Structures are given as structure tokens and as C-alpha cells.
Amino acid sequence: MDIQNLIDNTFKKYGLKKTIFRKELFKLFYDSLNSLSAKEISKQFSSSTDKASIYRALDSFEKSGLIHQVPDKNNLLRYSLCKSECKPNNHAHDHAHFLCSVCEETFCLDDFKLPSAKSHNGFLINHLKIIMEGTCVRCKSI
Amino acid sequence: MDIQNLIDNTFKKYGLKKTIFRKELFKLFYDSLNSLSAKEISKQFSSSTDKASIYRALDSFEKSGLIHQVPDKNNLLRYSLCKSECKPNNHAHDHAHFLCSVCEETFCLDDFKLPSAKSHNGFLINHLKIIMEGTCVRCKSI
DNA sequence: TTAGTAACGCAAATGAGTTGCACTTATATA
DNA sequence: TATATAAGTGCAACTCATTTGCGTTACTAA
Ligand SMILES: [Mn+2]
Ligand SMILES: [Mn+2]
Ligand SMILES: [Zn+2]
Ligand SMILES: [Zn+2]
Numbered sequence: 001m002d003i004q005n006l007i008d009n010t011f012k013k014y015g016l017k018k019t020i021f022r023k024e025l026f027k028l029f030y031d032s033l034n035s036l037s038a039k040e041i042s043k044q045f046s047s048s049t050d051k052a053s054i055y056r057a058l059d060s061f062e063k064s065g066l067i068h069q070v071p072d073k074n075n076l077l078r079y080s081l082c083k084s085e086c087k088p089n090n091h092a093h094d095h096a097h098f099l100c101s102v103c104e105e106t107f108c109l110d111d112f113k114l115p116s117a118k119s120h121n122g123f124l125i126n127h128l129k130i131i132m133e134g135t136c137v138r139c140k141s142i
Numbered sequence: 143m144d145i146q147n148l149i150d151n152t153f154k155k156y157g158l159k160k161t162i163f164r165k166e167l168f169k170l171f172y173d174s175l176n177s178l179s180a181k182e183i184s185k186q187f188s189s190s191t192d193k194a195s196i197y198r199a200l201d202s203f204e205k206s207g208l209i210h211q212v213p214d215k216n217n218l219l220r221y222s223l224c225k226s227e228c229k230p231n232n233h234a235h236d237h238a239h240f241l242c243s244v245c246e247e248t249f250c251l252d253d254f255k256l257p258s259a260k261s262h263n264g265f266l267i268n269h270l271k272i273i274m275e276g277t278c279v280r281c282k283s284i
Numbered sequence: 285t286t287a288g289t290a291a292c293g294c295a296a297a298t299g300a301g302t303t304g305c306a307c308t309t310a311t312a313t314a
Numbered sequence: 315t316a317t318a319t320a321a322g323t324g325c326a327a328c329t330c331a332t333t334t335g336c337g338t339t340a341c342t343a344a
Binding site: 015016017019021022048049050052053056057060 | 320321322323324325326
């Protein structure tokens with residue numbers, strides 16, 4: 001599915017209007033190898049673009065299954081594009097996330113297998129997250 | 143090592159003064175099965191205890207290896223007592239954390255084994271965290 | 285006992301994220 | 315193509331966790 005179809009299909013499906021800002025925002029994620037925070041997004045738009053609009057757009061994108069929250073060094077809200085297996089209101093992520101301590105970026109490691117335990121010592125596990133910290137490929141080879 | 147020795151040794155080692163508040167705060171963690179946030183701590187003390195003091199105490203306790211940060215549902219700062227394997231400025235945690243979606247508390251699962259991968263697809267892994275979400279033992283049996 | 289400094293209390297600041305509201309614009313359909 | 319509806323926008327004000335500055339207090343070590 002190419003970017004235009006993805007926007008058309010999903011935006012229509014969820015009653016999201018294809019505004020200039022939201023289309024640009026989606027492209028930002030689409031073209032970005034790593035994740036984005038509200039502040040980083042803000043820098044990519046003119047100063048008249050309000051942070052409230054950014055936060056609201058991120059929120060609806062997430063609910064629509066276009067982007068998913070990823071961990072951030074400083075506990076900020078941070079998002080990455082979802083792969084096709086993600087359904088709206090039902091993100092089907094089973095990948096680990098990697099925080100690079102050099103460039104401070106967050107990467108989705110789409111093929112890192114998560115443990116599949118369903119319970120442990122009486123604790124019932126619904127969902128499991130793995131967050132790794134270290135040096136990313138790019139920074140390693142610099 | 144009992145609580146008095148632990149306080150004496152560690153506080154002395156790091157030039158931490160044994161003030162009434164800090165001794166009480168440490169006991170709070172010592173007696174607590176689960177984790178504590180600044181707000182929860184605040185409720186346990188008289189209103190004259192300032193939140194700045196709480197945050198500063200938590201910070202030095204963490205630096206001294208007495209407590210460690212644990213994940214929180216709402217991205218708040220939240221801490222748990224460290225077990226003896228923890229060194230100051232060098233927390234040696236190798237356990238998973240569990241967030242109960244019923245009681246919203248965070249638990250340390252000290253014996254949940256973490257994957258030991260040192261690298262993945264060229265990413266060098268220094269440290270790995272596992273955060274699980276579900277229903278805790280206590281809430282399950284209610 | 286006393287000097288030195290960690291810790292304290294209070295108040296003000298910071299900064300991410302949220303909310304209310306009036307205005308604008310995309311979309312659907314007549 | 316005109317119009318109605320509802321989603322999205324911009325702005326300002328707000329919330330709330332955490333931080334910081336500063337003058338005072340109280341441990342600790344000598
Ligand atoms: Mn991801
Ligand atoms: Mn723990
Ligand atoms: Zn990097
Ligand atoms: Zn529970």
C-alpha cells in the first residue's frame with residue numbers, strides 16, 4: 001500500500017479530514033526512519049501551527065492505528081509509524097524498542113522476538129514490552 | 143543486613159545526613175511491598191514536608207543505590223527499594239516490572255529472567271528492560 | 285562546642301500536555 | 315454548485331509533575 005492510498009483509506013475510514021497539516025504530518029512519519037516527539041514535529045512546521053493541533057493529531061493518528069507510542073529517554077510522548085499489521089484501536093505490536101544512548105533516538109526493532117509467557121508467579125500477563133538501551137547501528141559505525 | 147545497618151552504612155558512605163525525614167522515608171520503602179510515587183509519599187508525611195525535599199531525597203537515594211526507578215502507568219517518577227545486589231551509581235537490576243491494570247501498582251518481579259542478547263541486527267544492547275501489564279496476584283484473587 | 289555543609293521549607297519557575305472556545309475548512313449531499 | 319455538518323485549527327488559559335533559588339536549620343566531624 002503506498003502513502004496516498006494509506007492516507008485515503010485510513011483517513012476516510014476514521015472520519016479524519018485530509019487537512020494540509022495532517023497530510024504533512026503523516027508524511028513526516030512515513031519518511032522518518034525513527035520516532036518523533038511533539039517538539040520535534042513542531043520544528044518542522046511554521047510557528048502558526050499550534051502545539052494543541054499537534055497533540056490532537058497525534059492522538060487521532062494513534063487511535064486510528066497509524067502511529068504508535070514508543071518509549072522516550074525523558075518520558076516524553078513519542079511516536080513511530082505503524083506497520084500494516086496494526087489495526088485501529090488494536091495495535092498489534094510485538095516488537096521491541098531500542099533507545100540509542102548516543103543519538104538519543106528510539107528505533108522499532110520489528111523482528112526482535114518477545115517472550116510469550118502468559119503468567120508468572122500468579123501474575124497474569126496481558127501485554128509485554130521490551131525496551132533496550134545501547135548503541136544503534138548508525139552510531140556504532142561512526 | 144538489617145535496616146539500621148543499611149541506613150548507617152549507606153548514608154555514611156554517601157555523605158547523606160540521617161535526618162528524621164530521610165530515615166522515615168527509607169523505612170517507608172523498606173516496609174513497602176510495592177513502589178511509591180512522590181505524591182503517595184507526600185501523603186505519609188505531615189503537610190510541612192515539602193515536595194522539593196521529597197524529590198531531592200528520592201534523587202539522592204537513587205544515586206546511592208538504595209532505590210531504583212520503576213515504570214508508572216502515568217509516566218510519573220516512581221521508585222522501589224533496591225535489593226542488595228545494587229551498587230551506588232551502578233544499579234544491577236536484572237528483573238522485570240509488572241504494572242497491574244486493576245490496582246495500578248507497580249511490582250518488581252525479581253525472578254523473571256531477562257533475555258541475554260548482547261546485540262541484535264547491529265544494535266549493541268547495554269541494558270534491557272521488560273515491562274509487563276496485566277492483573278497482579280492480589281487483584282486476580284479478589 | 286563549633287564550623288562546615290547537607291538538607292529543609294517556602295515560593296517561584298519550568299515545561300509537557302490539556303482544555304474551552306470561537307473560527308475555519310473539508311466533505312457529503314441536495 | 316450551494317449549503318449544512320462536523321472535524322480540525324489557533325489562541326489563550328490552565329493543570330500538574332518536577333525543578334530551582336534562596337535563606338534558614340540541624341547533622342556531623344573535628
Ligand atoms: Mn515500534
Ligand atoms: Mn524493580
Ligand atoms: Zn544512535
Ligand atoms: Zn493489582
